[in-house]
Amino acid sequence: MAEYEYVGMPVEEIDTPVLLVALEALEANIAKLARHFRESGKQLRPHTKSHKTPAIALKQLEAGAIGITCAKLGEAEAMADVGIRDILMANEVIGAKKIGRLMELARRCDIMVAVDNPENLAQLEEEAGRAGVKPRILLEINIGHNRCGVAAGSPAAVELARAAARCQHLHFCGIMGYEGHVVDLEDRAAREGGAHECLQRLVDTRAEVEREGIAVEICSASGTGDYYLSTTYAGITEVQAGSYALMDAAYGKLGLGFEYALTVLTTVISRPSPERVITDAGLKALTPEHGLPVVKNHPELECHALSEEHGRLRTLQGTSSLQVGKVLEFIPGHGCTTVNLYDQLYAIRAGKLEAIWPVAGRGKVR
Amino acid sequence: MAEYEYVGMPVEEIDTPVLLVALEALEANIAKLARHFRESGKQLRPHTKSHKTPAIALKQLEAGAIGITCAKLGEAEAMADVGIRDILMANEVIGAKKIGRLMELARRCDIMVAVDNPENLAQLEEEAGRAGVKPRILLEINIGHNRCGVAAGSPAAVELARAAARCQHLHFCGIMGYEGHVVDLEDRAAREGGAHECLQRLVDTRAEVEREGIAVEICSASGTGDYYLSTTYAGITEVQAGSYALMDAAYGKLGLGFEYALTVLTTVISRPSPERVITDAGLKALTPEHGLPVVKNHPELECHALSEEHGRLRTLQGTSSLQVGKVLEFIPGHGCTTVNLYDQLYAIRAGKLEAIWPVAGRGKVR
Numbered sequence: 001m002a003e004y005e006y007v008g009m010p011v012e013e014i015d016t017p018v019l020l021v022a023l024e025a026l027e028a029n030i031a032k033l034a035r036h037f038r039e040s041g042k043q044l045r046p047h048t049k050s051h052k053t054p055a056i057a058l059k060q061l062e063a064g065a066i067g068i069t070c071a072k073l074g075e076a077e078a079m080a081d082v083g084i085r086d087i088l089m090a091n092e093v094i095g096a097k098k099i100g101r102l103m104e105l106a107r108r109c110d111i112m113v114a115v116d117n118p119e120n121l122a123q124l125e126e127e128a129g130r131a132g133v134k135p136r137i138l139l140e141i142n143i144g145h146n147r148c149g150v151a152a153g154s155p156a157a158v159e160l161a162r163a164a165a166r167c168q169h170l171h172f173c174g175i176m177g178y179e180g181h182v183v184d185l186e187d188r189a190a191r192e193g194g195a196h197e198c199l200q201r202l203v204d205t206r207a208e209v210e211r212e213g214i215a216v217e218i219c220s221a222s223g224t225g226d227y228y229l230s231t232t233y234a235g236i237t238e239v240q241a242g243s244y245a246l247m248d249a250a251y252g253k254l255g256l257g258f259e260y261a262l263t264v265l266t267t268v269i270s271r272p273s274p275e276r277v278i279t280d281a282g283l284k285a286l287t288p289e290h291g292l293p294v295v296k297n298h299p300e301l302e303c304h305a306l307s308e309e310h311g312r313l314r315t316l317q318g319t320s321s322l323q324v325g326k327v328l329e330f331i332p333g334h335g336c337t338t339v340n341l342y343d344q345l346y347a348i349r350a351g352k353l354e355a356i357w358p359v360a361g362r363g364k365v366r
Numbered sequence: 367m368a369e370y371e372y373v374g375m376p377v378e379e380i381d382t383p384v385l386l387v388a389l390e391a392l393e394a395n396i397a398k399l400a401r402h403f404r405e406s407g408k409q410l411r412p413h414t415k416s417h418k419t420p421a422i423a424l425k426q427l428e429a430g431a432i433g434i435t436c437a438k439l440g441e442a443e444a445m446a447d448v449g450i451r452d453i454l455m456a457n458e459v460i461g462a463k464k465i466g467r468l469m470e471l472a473r474r475c476d477i478m479v480a481v482d483n484p485e486n487l488a489q490l491e492e493e494a495g496r497a498g499v500k501p502r503i504l505l506e507i508n509i510g511h512n513r514c515g516v517a518a519g520s521p522a523a524v525e526l527a528r529a530a531a532r533c534q535h536l537h538f539c540g541i542m543g544y545e546g547h548v549v550d551l552e553d554r555a556a557r558e559g560g561a562h563e564c565l566q567r568l569v570d571t572r573a574e575v576e577r578e579g580i581a582v583e584i585c586s587a588s589g590t591g592d593y594y595l596s597t598t599y600a601g602i603t604e605v606q607a608g609s610y611a612l613m614d615a616a617y618g619k620l621g622l623g624f625e626y627a628l629t630v631l632t633t634v635i636s637r638p639s640p641e642r643v644i645t646d647a648g649l650k651a652l653t654p655e656h657g658l659p660v661v662k663n664h665p666e667l668e669c670h671a672l673s674e675e676h677g678r679l680r681t682l683q684g685t686s687s688l689q690v691g692k693v694l695e696f697i698p699g700h701g702c703t704t705v706n707l708y709d710q711l712y713a714i715r716a717g718k719l720e721a722i723w724p725v726a727g728r729g730k731v732r
Contacts (some may be wrong), residue, residue, distance in 0.1 A: 004463050015463045015732055049674060071675045072646075091675060094635045094646070094691055097370050097381045116636055117690060147676055148636035148644050180673065269460045270482055270514035278514050280438075280460070280732075284706045288655050307546065308415060308702055309437045309457060310513055324483060325460055336674055340650045341706065343729055363709055366381055366646075 005346070009353045012327050016267040017281040019342040020329065021246065021357075023349040025261035026056065029245050032257065033227070034063035037239075040231035045069050045088055045220065047242025050336045052361030053345055054082040056245060067110075069220075069240045073101045075361035076111065082360075085109040088220070090176065090240065092116055092140070092148060098366070099123060103131035112136035112173060112218075116149050118163055121170070128169035136173045137164050138218060141205050143177035143198040152177070152201035153208060161209040174218035175209065177202040178240070183223040184290075186253045195226040203235030225254055248335035250290035263296055263329035264338070265346075266311055274319035277301060279311040281330055287337040293330035303330065371712070375719045378693050382633040383647040385708040386695065387723075389715040391625035392422065392611060398623065399593070399610050400429035406597035411435050411454055411586065413608025416702045418727030419711055420448040422611060433476075435586075435606045439467045441727035442477065448726075451475040454586070456542065456606060458482055458506070458514060464732070465489060469497035478502035478539060478584075482515050484529055487536070494535035502539045503530050504584060507571050509543035509564040518543070518567035519574060527575040540584035541575065543568040544606070549589040550656075552619045561592040569601035591620055614701035616656035629662055629695035630704070631712075632677055640685035643667060645677040647696055651707065657699035664694060 004015050011020065037044040046060045049071035057068050057079055067086025070076040076087050086109070093102045093113055105111045106128070115121050115137050128135055139160055142149030150157040157175075164172040182194030199221060206219050217237070222230035224243040230236045243251050246262035266281035283306045286293055295301040295313065301320065305312040311330065322328075332338040339345070340362055347355040370381050377386065403410040412426045415437035423434050423445055433452025436442040442453050452475070459468045459479055471477045472494070481487050481503050494501055505526055508515030516523040530538040548560030565587060572585050583603070588596035590609040596602045609617050612628035632647035649672045652659055661667040661679060667686065671678040677696065688694075698704040705711070706728055713721040 015461065017732060091646075092635045092690075094633055095381065116638070119690065142638055146638070146642070147673060147678060148638060151638070267460055269458045272482070272508055272512070272514060272517070276512070280457075283653070283655060283703050287649070287653075289649060307513060312513060324458075324486065337649050366383060 005353055005356065007353055007355065011265065011348050011351050011353065014265055014346060014353060016265045016327060017285040018265050018346050019339065019344070020263045020265050020346045020348050022261050022263070023347055023354060025259035026245060027059070029247065029258045029261060030059055030063045033241065033244050034065070036228065036231070038064060042231040042236070043238035045238050045240055046245065047071070047090070047240045048075055048079060048361065050242035051246055051339055052078070052359045053357050054079055054084070054360050055357040057084060058082065060245065066238060069242070072366065073098055073105070074366055076105055077101070078360035080105055080109045087111050088138070089113040092120060094120060099127050102135065103127055103133055106131065106133035106135040110136070112138055114138050114140040114176060115160070115164065116140040118160060121160065121163055121167070125167045125169050134169055134171050136171045137167070138174055138176045138220065139164060141175050141177040141202060143179055143201040145178055145180045147180065149177065152205045157205055158208055158212060161214050162212060165214045172214070174216040174220070175202065175206055176220040178221060178223070179226065180223070183225040184250060184254070185225070191225055192229060195222070195229050199230060199233055199236065203233055206235045224251055224256065243335055246335045246339070248290065248338070249294045249331045249333045252331070260296070260331050262335045262338070263331055264293070266328050266330055268322050268324050268326045268328065271322070271324055275315045277313040277320055277322055279313065279328060280309065281311045282306045282309045284308050285341065286330060286332040287334050287341070289334055289337065291333035293332050296329040296331050298328060371719055371722065373719055373721065377631065377714050377717050377719065380631055380712060380719060382631045382693060383651040384631045384712050385705065385710070386629045386631050386712045386714050387612065388627050388629070389713055389720060391627035393425070395611050395613065395624045395627060396425055396429045399607065400431070402594065402597070404430060408597040408602070409604035411604050411606055412611065413437070413456070413589070413606045414441055414445060414727065416608035417612055417705055418444070418725045419723050420445055420450070420726050421723040423450060424448065426611065432604060435608070438732065439464055439471070440732055442471055443467070444726035446471060446475045453477050454504070455479045458486060460486060465493050468501065469493055469499055472497065472499035472501040476502070478504055480504050480506040480542060481526070481530065482506040484526060487526065487529055487533070491533045491535050500535055500537050502537045503533070504540055504542045504586065505530060507541050507543040507568060509545055509567040509587070511544055511546045513546065515543065518571045523571055524574055524578060527580050528578060531580045538580070540582040541568065541572055542586040544587060544589070545592065546589070549591040550616060550620070551591070557591055558595060561588070561595050565596060565599055565602065569599055572601045590617055590622065609701055612701045612705070614656065614704070615660045615697045615699045618697070626662070626697050628701045628704070629697055630659070632694050632696055634688050634690050634692045634694065637688070637690055641681045643679040643686055643688055645679065645694060646675065647677045648672045648675045650674050652696060652698040653700050653703040653707070655700055655703065659696035659698050662695040662697050669696065
């Protein structure tokens with residue numbers, strides 16, 4: 001617990017800037033998605049890159065998630081440290097040091113890792129053999145995002161699946177794809193149309209692999225903006241959505257029915273004119289790449305710019321009576337990268353501090 | 367020292383992503399600006415918000431800086447912890463908790479703080495009296511940036527100076543302004559023209575305060591893009607430049623003669639096609655708001671996008687022979703906010719690891 005804060009403290013007394021999570025909203029979001037997956041008969045493996053916070057991952061698992069997804073080893077290690085056992089490392093793990101850490105994780109939990117090239121596969125096979133472990137493998141398929149991944153439906157994809165299935169020290173489990181270029185499109189038709197194209201590529205690739213006689217247990221895809229499409233595909237078994245838990249202003253525009261759980265508490269530090277309100281949260285307290293923050297409960301105020309340490313607001317009409325010292329909450333444009341700026345998350349219930357959670361997956365940059 | 371790294375390790379063996387500082391470039395930048403200030407007879411009080419690293423602040427002081435500038439109390443406390451004694455807290459300090467920390471700092475060092483409103487001034491006076499300390503005060507003047515600050519040349523500015531000069535427990539030292547809206551303009555005429563306008567407002571305000579019989583010892587302004595203009599004004603005594611030490615791709619476009627000292631070391635993790643190179647440094651390893659990173663020593667490669675954990679490069683012509691596992695260096699678009707993502711800075715000399723410095727001003731968000 002930080003020096004000045006104590007359980008039960010009213011939120012408006014917490015020193016700023018600080019990252020808050022409203023527990024009612026968080027729990028409602030987790031419950032809503034859990035219900036969808038129970039009803040659809042598919043599995044949810046939430047991406048913890050969005051919150052990097054073991055306490056939240058545990059709530060997701062408690063609500064029925066099959067396991068978790070991580071973006072990097074540091075996150076996976078932090079999650080394994082609290083006893084989480086079923087972890088998908090959804091990026092390629094490259095280099096001897098990181099592969100060593102992966103094998104160490106394989107001793108502690110049931111790790112599964114993405115692979116998109118044969119040299120990396122061969123290294124993993126060799127090191128797993130040496131370590132006496134048998135990590136699970138998913139092939140990463142490029143289904144249109146054009147980032148990592150073997151091209152969907154390519155001979156290279158089938159060839160890599162064959163090589164993976166032959167490995168003695170790796171358990172080939174299936175494939176994954178991520179339609180990251182469409183998942184957050186505000187235009188619903190564009191988002192859903194784009195997602196269907198990508199998901200079809202993924203299930204087609206699954207079918208090609210299976211035609212080789214290779215079993216595909218897991219086929220994983222999608223995010224918060226299109227999870228409900230993935231669950232309509234017979235060939236897709238699980239979903240990696242993550243942002244739904246905390247939400248942010250960019251995803252809020254999609255009208256998905258999740259609540260804003262994440263805010264940055266900030267103090268008015270200057271009122272240089274009746275129309276201008278300057279606060280103490282800037283680019284070092286929240287990130288701008290998906291848009292500027294929204295001021296919660298103050299529709300008359302607009303954040304028009306962020307300096308490094310200043311939020312710069314103006315009134316949309318007339319003047320504001322907000323005084324220096326008053327606290328506001330910003331709903332960040334992009335939750336995932338905003339969380340990455342903080343070491344702690346202040347959990348609030350009924351307007352009071354309930355706990356301070358370590359963002360344990362941060363700090364370990366790698 | 368991190369688990370895997372040791373002094374003397376060649377840079378290409380360091381695990382990624384990690385933030386590097388090239389000591390030769392850092393020291394050249396510090397020496398260049400120190401020379402300018404020696405020759406101009408003005409004082410440099412470098413802004414440590416850019417690096418948040420006590421080891422770098424100490425080098426700046428050793429080279430002749432009069433003291434340092436900080437953006438928040440957490441930075442000032444980290445700098446005081448290594449024995450730095452002359453510190454300008456160049457933002458308003460608002461609220462009882464933060465004012466308490468400021469008074470604690472006033473016991474440990476010669477702190478100076480920005481003020482832009484009478485209520486805050488009265489609170490500082492009261493708390494300083496209670497604490498038995500006498501911190502220094504600078505009035506923040508809005509010289510055109512339209513962020514915090516009393517309007518330049520306004521009756522309110524003179525009135526606040528009078529009130530500050532009357533305080534028994536505060537030492538009124540003068541005024542500061544920051545032309546943050548022009549300091550990084552790439553167009554030199556626009557930058558210098560805009561800066562001159564702002565700096566003239568600052569020295570005019572100084573003259574108005576002095577006409578009231580109030581002594582102005584310190585008049586502080588400017589950054590890396592226009593420090594050399596401030597030093598031509600008789601009425602300006604010191605400069606707050608900070609980015610010059612580490613530099614970044616955005617400031618690099620200004621042609622100021624500083625070297626790139628800051629890079630993010632990143633590993634190629636996927637080569638999905640001959641034209642595409644995917645690395646392990648994305649939005650959680652460097653910030654995009656001042657532009658995408660430049661790939662050092664690889665003019666044939668362009669970073670066209672950053673995902674959360676991926677740098678996405680393409681070849682500008684033809685194909686690339688870079689293999690998975692190869693390391694590259696990104697020059698970040700914005701150094702100050704990139705440093706804010708890291709707990710440690712890897713100091714490199716002659717291509718080898720010389721030290722791992724704590725970014726001690728980070729983490730303490732407030």
